[in-house]
Amino acid sequence: MKLIIICANCHNKVALNSQAATRPALAGTCGSNFNISCPHCSFQNLVYTDQVFAEPTLNNLSIPAGAIVGGIIGLLGGPLGLLIGLTAGGATGTAIDRNKENQAVARFNHS
Numbered sequence: 214m215k216l217i218i219i220c221a222n223c224h225n226k227v228a229l230n231s232q233a234a235t236r237p238a239l240a241g242t243c244g245s246n247f248n249i250s251c252p253h254c255s256f257q258n259l260v261y262t263d264q265v266f267a268e269p270t271l272n273n274l275s276i277p278a279g280a281i282v283g284g285i286i287g288l289l290g291g292p293l294g295l296l297i298g299l300t301a302g303g304a305t306g307t308a309i310d311r312n313k314e315n316q317a318v319a320r321f322n323h324s
């Protein structure tokens with residue numbers, strides 16, 4: 214997940230360099246408001262933490278971790294098992310990672 218704001222000047226998304234899990238946590242590290250220079254138009258945005266929102270960063274890049282687990286299971290079950298393991302591992306790994314990601318995003322956006 215990444216934390217972003219919308220630039221007040223050019224309306225592009227600007228990513229925050231923060232790993233805060235909730236808005237109170239973000240306020241704890243950055244204060245309730247702070248300045249962010251937009252990388253698109255150089256506008257200085259005065260941002261309040263309630264203007265910050267989270268969005269998922271995971272996409273198909275999360276497949277390899279699941280595929281590795283599936284591949285290990287597959288090795289125990291022979292060539293056919295490997296194929297099934299790769300497919301199942303890739304699918305479940307992605308679904309679980311996406312689920313975690315979406316929960317983290319929802320937690321931040323409701324904080």
Ligand SMILES: [Zn+2]
Binds near residue numbers: 255
């Ligand atoms: Zn801008």
